[in-house]
Amino acid sequence: EKGSAPAIPVDPRFDIAYVTPVTIGTPPQTLYLDFDTGSSDLWVFSSHTLASQVRGQMIYSPEKSTTAKLLAGHTWSIRYGDGSGSLGNVYTDNFTVGGVTVTSQAVQTAQQVSTSFTSESDIHGLVGLGFSTLNTVYPNGQLTFFDNAKSQLDSPVFTADLKWKKEGTYDFGFIDETKYTGEITYLPVQTDPGYWTFTSSGYAVGDGSFNQVSISGIADTATSLTYLPTAVVTSYWRQVEGAVNSQYYGGYVFPCSSKLPSFTFGVGSANITIPGSYINYAQITEGSPTCFGGLQSSSGLGINIWGDVALKAAFVVFNGGNPPTIGWARK
Ligand SMILES: CC1CCN(C(=N)N)CC1
Numbered sequence: 001e002k003g004s005a006p007a008i009p010v011d012p013r014f015d016i017a018y019v020t021p022v023t024i025g026t027p028p029q030t031l032y033l034d035f036d037t038g039s040s041d042l043w044v045f046s047s048h049t050l051a052s053q054v055r056g057q058m059i060y061s062p063e064k065s066t067t068a069k070l071l072a073g074h075t076w077s078i079r080y081g082d083g084s085g086s087l088g089n090v091y092t093d094n095f096t097v098g099g100v101t102v103t104s105q106a107v108q109t110a111q112q113v114s115t116s117f118t119s120e121s122d123i124h125g126l127v128g129l130g131f132s133t134l135n136t137v138y139p140n141g142q143l144t145f146f147d148n149a150k151s152q153l154d155s156p157v158f159t160a161d162l163k164w165k166k167e168g169t170y171d172f173g174f175i176d177e178t179k180y181t182g183e184i185t186y187l188p189v190q191t192d193p194g195y196w197t198f199t200s201s202g203y204a205v206g207d208g209s210f211n212q213v214s215i216s217g218i219a220d221t222a223t224s225l226t227y228l229p230t231a232v233v234t235s236y237w238r239q240v241e242g243a244v245n246s247q248y249y250g251g252y253v254f255p256c257s258s259k260l261p262s263f264t265f266g267v268g269s270a271n272i273t274i275p276g277s278y279i280n281y282a283q284i285t286e287g288s289p290t291c292f293g294g295l296q297s298s299s300g301l302g303i304n305i306w307g308d309v310a311l312k313a314a315f316v317v318f319n320g321g322n323p324p325t326i327g328w329a330r331k
């Protein structure tokens with residue numbers, strides 16, 4: 001079995017996130033969810049979510065699904081890196097994305113969500129694609145959609161082909177050779193504590209020389225920007241006239257009229273180049289001449305994150321085989 005589904009940019013002015021249509025239950029209920037390789041809970045806005053916290057999102061109503069079953073006595077609660085979060089209870093039901101169906105997938109129904117989720121009407125929940133060890137369901141942790149689907153897929157892989165301000169795709173169970181150029185370079189993955197953690201072999205700023213330095217970080221489809229060590233990021237923004245690291249805005253800002261240099265990162269003996277345009281993330285407010293950078297320091301996070309700004313420059317293979325590996329190709 002194999003399948004494909006679109007990765008649609010939320011707010012195409014700047015790719016804050018990507019959502020993918022899924023159906024849940026019988027008859028099928030469609031929601032648009034944020035596929036997240038940085039977590040492992042599948043949770044949705046639901047008929048159980050406090051009405052005051054729902055603002056335009058599509059919801060999953062288990063009571064309207066003939067195949068929904070309450071997972072009695074189970075609850076969940078998750079807090080994300082940006083302080084957002086949600087909590088609730090758990091059903092199992094049929095879950096389909098891109099034609100791949102898992103019957104009896106754990107679907108975590110939100111009873112409460114934080115304000116940032118309430119304010120994002122285009123995101124109706126998340127599909128965790130991290131390792132199932134991160135799942136927060138209590139007392140028994142649940143498996144991700146990918147872990148449940150793996151055995152029925154032609155190949156135990158999914159791929160991400162995210163695009164700059166355009167619709168991309170997530171493929172399940174196969175590698176589409178038409179989506180990349182050259183070769184895919186596979187790297188080992190550290191699965192503890194549960195992210196797709198790999199080590200990049202270094203970086204270059206624009207046409208500058210390549211700095212061979214190991215940078216360990218996570219490939220994260222649900223983080224908009226890319227967060228790397230301060231030394232790396234400082235050397236990048238030093239090349240941009242007028243760029244400053246603003247306490248006020250919480251990161252590097254620069255004149256929107258700047259022509260930004262590209263950023264290249266090593267993957268084994270190969271490398272991926274992020275065009276400068278991808279690093280011009282957004283005006284700080286509508287119409288402002290000041291823009292916010294897509295490459296920021298990870299020093300406050302305790303972890304390096306290769307988020308959408310980096311992922312959308314590549315074709316990425318998340319190989320769930322034994323052992324798991326991650327593949328990178330130019331495109
Ligand atoms: C390490 C953090 C990265 C961002 N997160 C995520 N995509 N779910 C939370 C964990």
Ligand SMILES: CC1CCN(C(=N)N)CC1
Nearest residue numbers: 080082084116117120222
């Ligand atoms: C993991 C991320 C998902 C998107 N987020 C949000 N909508 N507040 C942040 C956390």
